[in-house]
Amino acid sequence: MMKIVGVAACTVGIAHTYIAQEKLENAAKNAGYDIHVETQGTIGIENELTDEQIKEADIVILAIDVKISGRERFDGKRIIQVPTEVAVKSPNKLIEKAQEVIAKG
Numbered sequence: 001m002m003k004i005v006g007v008a009a010c011t012v013g014i015a016h017t018y019i020a021q022e023k024l025e026n027a028a029k030n031a032g033y034d035i036h037v038e039t040q041g042t043i044g045i046e047n048e049l050t051d052e053q054i055k056e057a058d059i060v061i062l063a064i065d066v067k068i069s070g071r072e073r074f075d076g077k078r079i080i081q082v083p084t085e086v087a088v089k090s091p092n093k094l095i096e097k098a099q100e101v102i103a104k105g
Contacts, residue, residue, distance in 0.1 A: 004028055004098060005049050006037040006061035009068050010084045014041035020063040020087035021047075027091035031099075037061075040068050049073070059098045063087035078102070 006024055010016035021037040028035035038049045051073075054060075060074045062081040078101055080094070087094055 002033045002059070002099065002102060003053075003057045004033055004035040004059055004061060004095075005053050005057040006035065007040060007049075007064060007068050008037055008084060008087065009040040009064045009066050011065045014039075014043065016065075016084045016088060017041045020084040023091035024061060024063065024087050024094070027095045031092075031095050033095065040064075040066075045069070058102050061087070061094065061098060063094075 008017045008020040008024070010020070017039045021039050024037050025035055036049055036053050037047065039046045054073055057077065060077045060079045062068065062079060063084045063086065064081065065084050080098055080101060082094060
């Protein structure tokens with residue numbers, strides 16, 4: 001089973017951050033994947049990823065419009081970075097893209 005970790009962070013308030021998180025989680029679960037999405041918003045970091053989750057992840061999805069803290073945690077991992085809008089509007093496409101990236105090795 002593909003394991004995905006992600007971070008969602010938007011510029012304006014926090015609405016997009018949570019919508020992106022929810023859309024990504026639903027799309028991944030519908031595809032049968034394991035996913036954990038951390039949010040970084042005006043109220044700080046929520047649902048923080050554990051070292052274990054990051055270590056086990058096949059791929060990292062960053063749905064971000066701003067610089068995130070702790071990006072170095074993902075060094076050496078395969079990363080897809082998109083604006084939050086992409087995660088909100090086309091979460092299934094994004095999960096498919098993650099699948100392709102992993103399949104290519």
